[in-house]
Amino acid sequence: MTESYTIIVPDPEILSRVCGANDSNLKLIESFMGVSVFARGNEISIGTHDSALQQQFNFIVNRILDEFSLGESSVTDTELIQSVLNNGEFSDRAFFSKYSIQVPGGTKKVYPRTRGQAELVKCMRATDMVFASGPAGSGKTFLAIAESLRLLLSHKVSSIILTRPVVEAGESLGFLPGDLQDKINPYIRPLYDAMNSLLPRDTVKRLSENGIIEVAPLAYMRGRTLSDAAVVLDEAQNTTVEQMKMFLTRMGENTKMFITGDRTQTDLPRKIPSGFVNALNILGNVEGISVVELTAEDIVRNELVKKIIRAYENEERD
Numbered sequence: 001m002t003e004s005y006t007i008i009v010p011d012p013e014i015l016s017r018v019c020g021a022n023d024s025n026l027k028l029i030e031s032f033m034g035v036s037v038f039a040r041g042n043e044i045s046i047g048t049h050d051s052a053l054q055q056q057f058n059f060i061v062n063r064i065l066d067e068f069s070l071g072e073s074s075v076t077d078t079e080l081i082q083s084v085l086n087n088g089e090f091s092d093r094a095f096f097s098k099y100s101i102q103v104p105g106g107t108k109k110v111y112p113r114t115r116g117q118a119e120l121v122k123c124m125r126a127t128d129m130v131f132a133s134g135p136a137g138s139g140k141t142f143l144a145i146a147e148s149l150r151l152l153l154s155h156k157v158s159s160i161i162l163t164r165p166v167v168e169a170g171e172s173l174g175f176l177p178g179d180l181q182d183k184i185n186p187y188i189r190p191l192y193d194a195m196n197s198l199l200p201r202d203t204v205k206r207l208s209e210n211g212i213i214e215v216a217p218l219a220y221m222r223g224r225t226l227s228d229a230a231v232v233l234d235e236a237q238n239t240t241v242e243q244m245k246m247f248l249t250r251m252g253e254n255t256k257m258f259i260t261g262d263r264t265q266t267d268l269p270r271k272i273p274s275g276f277v278n279a280l281n282i283l284g285n286v287e288g289i290s291v292v293e294l295t296a297e298d299i300v301r302n303e304l305v306k307k308i309i310r311a312y313e314n315e316e317r318d
Contacts (some may be wrong), residue, residue, distance in 0.1 A: 005054035007061050014068055015042060017077045018061070023278060025081050032085045033057060060084065063111055084113075086234040099125075101146045104153040104199050110146045116298040117143060123290035129251070131280055132238075132260045134294025141234050144195040144258035148230035151256060152212070159211070161231045162191045163247075165218045165238040188215045191234060218243055227252030236261035236276040238268055244275025264312075 036047035112118035132140040
């Protein structure tokens with residue numbers, strides 16, 4: 001047993017953010033853990049010989065470093081650290097660590113930030129078809145992309161196929177300028193953003209240019225068999241019943257399908273039922289298919305987003 005436990009943080013800028021102005025963030029962590037926390041040089045340490053507290057400290061700091069490495073946040077560093085402390089459920093840290101996602105060659109390790117997100121990762125590993133329903137900001141697409149990259153770069157599958165339904169607003173896709181890639185880029189951009197936050201951009205570019213990562217509108221799935229692949233259908237609430245049935249029946253051997261959407265945010269014309277909602281209703285009890293329902297509690301964007309979602313949910317109940 002040692003009297004303290006130390007974590008090395010090579011990047012001085014990141015260490016400065018962890019510490020906060022006048023070590024205010026360290027004091028936040030210290031108050032949460034009930035023991036002294038201090039920084040020296042490029043190290044951050046906890047003053048205890050209790051191995052359980054040392055493990056907890058390691059988990060907390062690495063979660064914070066992981067959050068900072070994402071490089072994009074609409075909240076302050078202090079708010080982000082407080083969110084990690086509030087949502088970490090550290091009594092279950094082994095559970096959260098078990099369902100972290102390490103993308104080989106990736107820039108960071110992805111931890112689920114809530115129990116709902118951990119359950120989603122658990123289901124993506126346990127079953128070959130997973131429906132993830134939840135509000136904007138609940139992490140469903142990001143985790144699906146991360147798990148797909150893990151499968152690809154661990155050689156569990158040989159390709160990733162990313163697709164979204166193209167819901168047109170007054171313009172036909174065929175009349176938009178450019179080639180197919182130019183036409184669909186506005187629809188697919190969020191998926192590339194997720195990949196670029198997990199892998200070096202040149203790696204994503206190389207995999208895309210080699211056809212290992214493929215992006216296509218949902219309509220281009222017809223007639224294909226998708227084998228030996230991780231397939232992500234995003235914004236699935238905008239599929240029709242016919243499109244969803246077509247997509248699901250493309251599944252071939254050694255394929256994982258992750259279908260993500262928000263049942264409350266369909267952009268389909270009125271009176272056209274959502275294929276995503278329909279699938280959630282009829283496939284939830286089919287063996288080999290998982291359905292994960294994320295809620296406002298799983299939102300990891302600005303806290304204001306969580307409040308907005310709750311306000312709309314309350315209005316719908318009234």
